[in-house]
Amino acid sequence: METADEDLACAAGLGDRDAFALLLERHYDMIFGLILRLTGHRYVAEDLAQDICIGLAGKLSGFEKRARFRTWLYRVVVNAVHDWRRRETSRAKASAGWGDWEIARQAEMSDAEASKAWLAETMSQLPEDLRDTVALILGEEMTQAAAAEVLGISEGTVAWRMSEVKRRLRAVAVAEDLA
Amino acid sequence: MSDDFEKLKSALQRTSDKPGTEAKGAAMRLAMEEFDRLQESQTEARLNSDPPQGAAGQTGIWHMVSNFLSSRAALAATGSIAALTVGVVVVTPLMNDRSLTGSDRLTGEVELTPSVAATESAPVAPEVSPSAVPEPPMPPVPTPMVTPGEDPAPEADQEVLHSVAPRAIAPQSAPPALSTEPVLEETENFALSAEPSGQSRRDLIARSLERDATASEGMTGLTVRPERMLEDIEITQRHIGQSGDTFPEFEPSVMKTVLEAPVSTFSVEVDTASYGIVRSSLMAGVLPPEGAVRIEEIINYFPYDYPAPSVGEAPFRPSVTVLETPWNEGTQLVHIGLQGQILEADARPPLNLVLLIDTSGSMDQPNKLPLLKQALPLMLDRLRPEDEIAIVAYAGNAGVVLEPTRAEARAQILTALDGLQPRGGTAGQAGLEQAYALAAQMSEEGDVSRILLATDGDFNVGPSDPGALARYVGERRGEGTYLSVLGFGRGNLDDATMQALAQNGNGTAAYIDTVAEAQKVLVEQLTGALFPIADDVKVQVEFNPAVVQEYRLLGYETRGLARQDFNNDAVDAGEIGSGHTVTAIYEVTPVGSPAIRNEPLRYGAEESAETVVSGPRDELGYLKLRYKAPGAAQSALLEMPIPAAPQEASEDVRFAVAIAGFGQLLTEARYLGDWGWEEAIALAQGARGEDPFGYRAEAVRLMRIGQSLSDAR
Numbered sequence: 001m002e003t004a005d006e007d008l009a010c011a012a013g014l015g016d017r018d019a020f021a022l023l024l025e026r027h028y029d030m031i032f033g034l035i036l037r038l039t040g041h042r043y044v045a046e047d048l049a050q051d052i053c054i055g056l057a058g059k060l061s062g063f064e065k066r067a068r069f070r071t072w073l074y075r076v077v078v079n080a081v082h083d084w085r086r087r088e089t090s091r092a093k094a095s096a097g098w099g100d101w102e103i104a105r106q107a108e109m110s111d112a113e114a115s116k117a118w119l120a121e122t123m124s125q126l127p128e129d130l131r132d133t134v135a136l137i138l139g140e141e142m143t144q145a146a147a148a149e150v151l152g153i154s155e156g157t158v159a160w161r162m163s164e165v166k167r168r169l170r171a172v173a174v175a176e177d178l179a
Numbered sequence: 180m181s182d183d184f185e186k187l188k189s190a191l192q193r194t195s196d197k198p199g200t201e202a203k204g205a206a207m208r209l210a211m212e213e214f215d216r217l218q219e220s221q222t223e224a225r226l227n228s229d230p231p232q233g234a235a236g237q238t239g240i241w242h243m244v245s246n247f248l249s250s251r252a253a254l255a256a257t258g259s260i261a262a263l264t265v266g267v268v269v270v271t272p273l274m275n276d277r278s279l280t281g282s283d284r285l286t287g288e289v290e291l292t293p294s295v296a297a298t299e300s301a302p303v304a305p306e307v308s309p310s311a312v313p314e315p316p317m318p319p320v321p322t323p324m325v326t327p328g329e330d331p332a333p334e335a336d337q338e339v340l341h342s343v344a345p346r347a348i349a350p351q352s353a354p355p356a357l358s359t360e361p362v363l364e365e366t367e368n369f370a371l372s373a374e375p376s377g378q379s380r381r382d383l384i385a386r387s388l389e390r391d392a393t394a395s396e397g398m399t400g401l402t403v404r405p406e407r408m409l410e411d412i413e414i415t416q417r418h419i420g421q422s423g424d425t426f427p428e429f430e431p432s433v434m435k436t437v438l439e440a441p442v443s444t445f446s447v448e449v450d451t452a453s454y455g456i457v458r459s460s461l462m463a464g465v466l467p468p469e470g471a472v473r474i475e476e477i478i479n480y481f482p483y484d485y486p487a488p489s490v491g492e493a494p495f496r497p498s499v500t501v502l503e504t505p506w507n508e509g510t511q512l513v514h515i516g517l518q519g520q521i522l523e524a525d526a527r528p529p530l531n532l533v534l535l536i537d538t539s540g541s542m543d544q545p546n547k548l549p550l551l552k553q554a555l556p557l558m559l560d561r562l563r564p565e566d567e568i569a570i571v572a573y574a575g576n577a578g579v580v581l582e583p584t585r586a587e588a589r590a591q592i593l594t595a596l597d598g599l600q601p602r603g604g605t606a607g608q609a610g611l612e613q614a615y616a617l618a619a620q621m622s623e624e625g626d627v628s629r630i631l632l633a634t635d636g637d638f639n640v641g642p643s644d645p646g647a648l649a650r651y652v653g654e655r656r657g658e659g660t661y662l663s664v665l666g667f668g669r670g671n672l673d674d675a676t677m678q679a680l681a682q683n684g685n686g687t688a689a690y691i692d693t694v695a696e697a698q699k700v701l702v703e704q705l706t707g708a709l710f711p712i713a714d715d716v717k718v719q720v721e722f723n724p725a726v727v728q729e730y731r732l733l734g735y736e737t738r739g740l741a742r743q744d745f746n747n748d749a750v751d752a753g754e755i756g757s758g759h760t761v762t763a764i765y766e767v768t769p770v771g772s773p774a775i776r777n778e779p780l781r782y783g784a785e786e787s788a789e790t791v792v793s794g795p796r797d798e799l800g801y802l803k804l805r806y807k808a809p810g811a812a813q814s815a816l817l818e819m820p821i822p823a824a825p826q827e828a829s830e831d832v833r834f835a836v837a838i839a840g841f842g843q844l845l846t847e848a849r850y851l852g853d854w855g856w857e858e859a860i861a862l863a864q865g866a867r868g869e870d871p872f873g874y875r876a877e878a879v880r881l882m883r884i885g886q887s888l889s890d891a892r
Contacts, residue, residue, distance in 0.1 A: 050202065
């Protein structure tokens, strides 16, 4: 049976080196993937994932077993991304991350790239709070309740945001049809 | 519509590009190192037997212990945890920042059973002893007025008190749109942003005090050295300006009464980074954040041609001009210019240069790494064949890109430079350590060794806090290697850290935004700045109360020194390089002038100038300078009286004054009265002189932009 994340986290917090290493191994890909979905920048995902891993060494003692480790870690990641956005020059620049893919698309046009480009365009049209929500619900397949906990907002807000996303996608689709 | 929704969903799920194994490996390795480091520091904490934090700590322990016990059965499932030996310790804020989150740690090599834990942890957790954790003696909060009854000749210079005082809660220059909310909103949150939490700030100050206690052991009567605290406070107490840039906090200096604080002491400054930031802001059509405007750095950006020292004299020569203040009829300005001697290229010692280059992902912008690659070759031409260059890149893990190579091997150096690719995060400390090691290895008798750190300044991520970095640099300073910092790009720029690093590393900080600026800094000036002619240069002015009623120093807010530090050779100060000029300007109010701001004291009235003062009426004050020959331990003294009578001001002096006005107009122009942009521009325009490189013309243009932006506000 696999040891639960929560127990590993507690043990690592108490100084168990192996537990810490196992925890990193298990979750690094998720951390990286979520940041990539939230920012669209590969280098940001690498940078931030590394910072988060380093930070975890000191933060695990703050983990309380009552919490679900995965939820707790999602929050850590989301907060780190918010901090990153705050440090970015402007929102224009933050959304430019998804724009990089647009450039890549022109360099190398394939089906996969076109799909990525569509995603980049769609994501960069959404405001940041909707982007966060979409990344968690659609990307990570979280329930609305879990996403609400990670984002520190009410479930109702998550539901509203998701319907807002649908409304915006509709508007975009109409615009594309007209074009 | 819902098609698109599904499309978005599947696209997002497919987004999970696999992370690079290299990046993953680096992240895990660094994280494990950090983990080990923290474990070690815990051991130290236990050995130190520092007293615990108190009651809160105890509950924390019990919470932890019971948590642990409840999951014991589950833990037994894995080998590693089952064999676990748990330590029980209480950690003080001095040793472990994890205590900041309120979760206390356990230590003490005890097999964990409830009873053992209880007996073991009880003695280490006595009741709260607030005196055990030293509270840093905070300097008084600055007030423009000097308190009555204060010693007329206070121990510590007023200047220092003003510049040292913490101003964490004065983000008045932060644009309101920007969130100033603390980064650590919740315990789970990470301090990835530049803003330190209040706790870690206190932690830093406490550590600084601890260090000072050690440092002052061999010294007479000095227990706390404020300027040391200043370094830490500068690093930690700052706010976020526009975008993600951070700037040191300070308040503009205020008018002081000569009778109460007759002596003003500060360290010289040849940094120019502030001007670069002001320029890039104005060129982008935005007024710069007030915290980014350091008047002394703006003044010192420009080349001046002050009288140079003759052969056989001190390495630099002071000249003093007293002139009428353009913005106030009732006051005068005292302009102090230091001109450093210019070393002939042939006469200079061989140079060892270690380029420490930030290749983190954030440097991947045209005005960062690519600009640096363009700029550095410019400097190669100015080096001599026997000078040596090495290149260290740091991003995640630091590495030597170019082993020490003679400057004549130009192709080899350029190839190494071209091969630099932006990638990964920033671990400044590892890179610095490697660069210092390389510099030490290259250094031979009589050489000058300098590390040139090129970065967008994003040091705040990674395992080391900026305070620790600056301290590290300060410690290495003793080995004779200088450190200069070149800032690139905006958005990430951590101006405060850059400035602190350069100050601690006996170097300069400059900000590079264009190739032209790179040309100026690297070629014209760095070749000078690379060769220090005087170290630890301190300036002290004693004003004559018979002539001067009040004074203020324009700028230098972050450079103040305590009065007694002037003669203390152990106290660090700024350096002057070959050909550098340094300018400082005081505004002084003569006795009896209608412009006097500080009301006379009701209870100190008898001690007026008439009774106390017997100074000569033709001396406005007395200027003293201390400096060390590069590498020397003992300082030399230069001194001269400042004449009371105004003299004719040269173009250089008038231009410096105009720029001082410019700097004040960009911040708070509380002393300028009706004098505004129009007047400042006219003054600068009339004092442009030859201006062979167009720097002064550019300043006038910037002032015009500043004028229109201010008018629009």
